[in-house]
Amino acid sequence: MEIKPGKLLGQINHPDDLKKLSREQLHAVCDELRQFIIDVVSVHGGHFAASLGVVELSVALHYVYNTPYDQLVWDVGHQAYGHKILTGRRDQFVTNRKYKGLSGFPKRSESEFDTFGVGHSSTSISAALGMAMAAKYKGEDRKSVAIIGDGSMTAGMAFEAMNHAGVADSDMLIILNDNCMSIDPNVGALKEYLTDISTSPTYNKVRDEVWNLLGKLPVGKNLSRDLASKLEASVKGVVSKSSNLFEALKIRYFGPIDGHNITKLVDTLKDLREIPGPKLLHIITTKGKGYALAEKDQTKWHAPGLFDKVTGEIYKKKIDAPQPPKYQDVFGHTMIELAELNDKVMGVTPAMPSGSSLKFMMEKMPHRAFDVGICEQHAVTLSAGLATQGMRVFCNIYSSFMQRAYDQVVHDVAIQKLPVVLCLDRAGLVGEDGPTHHGCYDIPYFRCIPNLIVSAPMNEQELRNLMYTAQLEKTNYPFVIRYPRGEGVMPEWRTAFEEVEIGKGRKIKDGRDVAILSFGHPGNFATTAIRELRTEGIDPAHYDLRFVKPIDEDLLHEAFGKYHKIVTVEDGTIVGGFGSAVLEFMNKYGYKADVTILGIPDRLVEHGTPKELHRECNYDAQGIADAVRSLMKETVSTTVLLG
Incomplete structure (x- = not known):
């Protein structure tokens, strides 16, 4: 199914193309961008509600700022789909989060517009501040903007960065995207604090009256910067105690404004672009904006999977028998x-x-x-x-x-x-x-x-x-x-509790010539591999260690005493992991065996389905079976194979 962008969006291959449009056309661009995200995600999957909530902000930022020279840092990256589509990746967006396709997050190696790789929250202010400090040191008129959600703002790292930004005297803008959500509803005093700011009628009235006077003052106008700052701080201090948090950190606070008013956003960002120093713009948005069901249930629609965009039906796998739970x-x-x-x-x-x-x-x-x-x-x-x-x-x-x-x-x-x-x-x-x-x-x-x-x-x-x-x-x-993401293997999982002896594994089956030692869920891959190998006349033993610390030395003595060919399997890095622990045991007690360690290799593994990635890393059932076959062809030595 071919998904085509709207007439205006189809012409935007670079932010320079966006800048050729009139301000009046930006409303249509936002509508087309929002619809394009809905069309693609409904058919191909991905994160959903977060990017819908910042469509207007994404358009306004690339319309006002000279990206990629000016640098945008998106916190986490769930909300960066619009940013990706506007920066030359529109036609590749259908590959988003697919094996060998676009990353679901900003990624420096993917585009010069992705200034900082993000996956964990609350790093944007620190990174943008570093960019702003470097620009100041190099004498560049480069702007740095951090876009952070109110959920990410609860992390200590965000406060640490703002504490430094207030005294670093660097030109940066923090955009606080306030939608009262991260993945689940936000909690804590900060949520109440931001609600107080956004609902203070006195503050909002006075803010609107003084905005033109204070927010648009470039250096050199009749009113000095110092006087403007003092007046602004006095007004905010009188009408809203809540605003004092950011002001106390020496970060100029502006807002809150409607984050879905594209005209207001463009005007505000143009004004703030000319005001030097650290500043924060507080915008109010709705996660899932433009798709009614996502607005109503934002947690459910954070990453809903495939769905019918018209009816909102989220497609589920057809189930013919009881399935294992997650x-x-x-x-x-x-x-x-x-x-x-x-x-x-x-x-x-x-x-x-x-x-x-x-x-x-x-x-x-x-x-x-x-x-x-x-x-x-x-x-x-x-x-x-x-x-x-x-x-x-x-x-x-x-x-x-x-x-x-x-x-x-x-x-x-x-x-x-x-x-x-x-x-x-x-x-x-x-x-x-x-x-x-x-x-x-x-x-x-x-x-x-x-x-x-x-x-x-x-x-x-x-x-x-x-x-x-x-x-x-x-x-x-x-x-x-x-334990891993996703489903287990037992439809009838609610069993009676039994105490497990700490540091003790279990022998699942005896075998001949070769032993498979597994840790965690990949033991199920080993079970599948053993069934296949037995049809070929190869009969491995299988040990589920359960613990990597303390490791079951009695079980390992049995395995190394009986078998001279060992395969270890884990869903962690092979460097320093479960397989390494087995090698340490072998060295400690002077055993000699051929050992193959299967797990995550010593490199970054990109995105794809878990099945695709397990196959790529060779510790799925096929990879385990291949490793056993390879060992069975070799003579006993002390060689250790890592793969």
């Missing part, structure tokens, strides 16, 4: 069961209640499950604080996002030996979100920390049992449980 839902429902058994169980997540499925517990037990906003560091240390008082806290953070809280895990959890349960959702290759979201590194960066237990379930039953074990009173160490 691991995240097993976690979410199991949390409620554990909380009903143990009144000390609590849940914490940094802004991902839907993605982690902690929302189930938040709805049923709101006093025991908390969304703390986009602040992974705070989430971990908050959990540690709760643990000091005897609580059994399950802190659920995506593997990729956990990297942001590494120091807190070391200092606030591990050194103090607090029994926080760190549940790492989206561990391994996550698919279409690509390298910013892949959970590649948690096995190496956690197994090197003393006092941590590091585990991974092979299926839903194992996840439940690991969670049950982690909250027992006798489990007095921090406990990491990693």
Whole structure:
């Protein structure tokens, strides 16, 4: 199905083409851009509501600023679809998030207009400030603009950047896109603070009256810059205490204005472009703007999958038999069961209640499950604080996002030996979100920390049992449980809880000549590979280790004592991961064997479906079977193969 852009949008291959249009034509461009995003995402998938909410802003920025010389930094990047379409990627946009296609996020290697690669939130102000400081140092009249949402603004890094921007005396603009949403509704005092600004009738009335006087004053007019700044600060201080946060950081505050009024946006950005120094423009937008269903249920329509754009029906897979649940839902429902058994169980997540499925517990037990906003560091240390008082806290953070809280895990959890349960959702290759979201590194960066237990379930039953074990009173160490994005393998998953002996794996089957050692969900790939290999007369043994720290040495002694050909499988990086732990054991006890390590290679893996990426990285069922066949053809040596 060919998707054609509208008449005006079809002529825009570069922002210079956009600048040739009259201001009156920009309304039609916005309508065509919004419709084009709806048309493409409904058929090809992707993030949806966020980009609809900033259509007017995307057009206005490229209309006013001299991009790519002037540099736009989009926070996170979910909202950058309009930006991509306007900057020469319109005809390739149907490949967005597809294997070998456009990235779903701004990516420096993809376009000169993508000034900074973003996947994690709250980095835009720091990056744009760095660009502004470099421009000042080099004597360039280059403008830097950070576009950040009110959800991303809750992260400490955003405040750190604003604190520096206020004294750096660099020419930059922060655009605060306030839609009261990230993926889920925003929480916390900042949300209330921004609501106070945007709804203060006195402030808005006076703002409108003084805007022309203060906002349009270039240096050198009758009223000096110093006097204008003092008057502006005095007015804001009188009419709205709320505005003082940004003013106290020495960042000039403008707004709030309607982020869907393209004419107002263009006029405002032109004015602000001429005002030097750090400044913040507060715009009010609606996530999902222009598509009624997305406006009504913004969480559902953040990334809905394929849908009928006319009826709004979201297409679901046809199900002929009971299907396995998503691991995240097993976690979410199991949390409620554990909380009903143990009144000390609590849940914490940094802004991902839907993605982690902690929302189930938040709805049923709101006093025991908390969304703390986009602040992974705070989430971990908050959990540690709760643990000091005897609580059994399950802190659920995506593997990729956990990297942001590494120091807190070391200092606030591990050194103090607090029994926080760190549940790492989206561990391994996550698919279409690509390298910013892949959970590649948690096995190496956690197994090197003393006092941590590091585990991974092979299926839903194992996840439940690991969670049950982690909250027992006798489990007095921090406990990491990693599991992948997507579905498990057990339609009948709600099994009775059983305690798992910490540091003990299980032998799934005996075999001849070769042993497969798996860690986590890829053990299911190994099971499929073994079925195929047995038809060829090859009969591997299979061990599910369950724990990489402490690792089951008894099971490894058995495997290395019986087999001289070993294949390890994990959905983490092969550098320093589970396979490395097996090699360390082999070296420690002087075993000699051919060992092939399968997992994520030592390079950045781009985006694609999980199935495509597992195939590319050779640790799907076919890759495991090929590795076993290769080993069976070789003689025993001490060679270690990494692949």
